[in-house]
Amino acid sequence: MNEKILVIEDEKKISDAITYALGREGYTFEVAYDGEVALEMISRFRPNAIILDVMLPGMDGYEILKHLRDKERIGVIMVTAKEDIVHKILGLELGADDYITKPFDMRELLARLKSLLRRIQKAEKKQESAKVSLGGIILYLNKRTAFTENKMLDLTPKEYDMLALLLANPERVYTREQLLDLVWGIDYIGGTRTVDIHVQRVRKKLGEKYEDVIQTVYGIGYKAIGGSSEN
DSSP: OOOEEEEEOSOHHHHHHHHHHHHHHTOEEEEESSHHHHHHHHHHHOOSEEEEESOOSSSOHHHHHHHHTTSSOOEEEEEESOOOHHHHHHHHHTTOSEEEESSOOHHHHHHHHHHHHHHHHHHHHHTTTOEEEETTEEEETTTTEEEETTEEOOOOHHHHHHHHHHHHSTTOOEEHHHHIIIIIOTTOOSOTHHHHHHHHHHHHHHOTTTGGGEEEETTTEEEEOSSOOOO
16 A cells, blocks of 8 residues: 555644554555645645644645645545534535544544545546647646647646646637636635736747637637647
């Protein structure tokens, strides 16, 4: 078993119990006791899944979820003492995959973790050959790489997500508000000008030969044009 699990929990008794159980199951694990340290460990440790407490010193679990949006696929099980359905819904809407409420049975947590890891593995296998291509641009979705002919494009995560969305739905017109919602999330504090700036950057990276694949629909937003797309 090679899966790496990051436990983000400020109550040492709980984190010790979780890591003891993970160790017995053969997982590789690390522990963070606050949000700031957790973000650094996510980049360094590159976990397959995170067991995430909601109430943390400094930065809470919801803020960590927002930071995970730009990361590669990481499974998240949120752990909280709160039973309010609103908090559960908020966590799920921000990207958590599952939710468990304290106090919990360790066997249930491990079962949920195993189920989550199986779902991630199945999704990754399904996407091994998944790609989107349009007008000479090819995106390999599982690797999050993009090419024009044989040239790899250096795209930021949001540039990639926006380009993938447009190319996967050729001729569909997206308003700036829709792109802001789908790519950045409805709670993103930036305005629609963010979309325009990213479109300009993507066009520049595509180069003169391919920049017209992203078309401006004046007064509305943007769409992609070109040959057929493929998934």
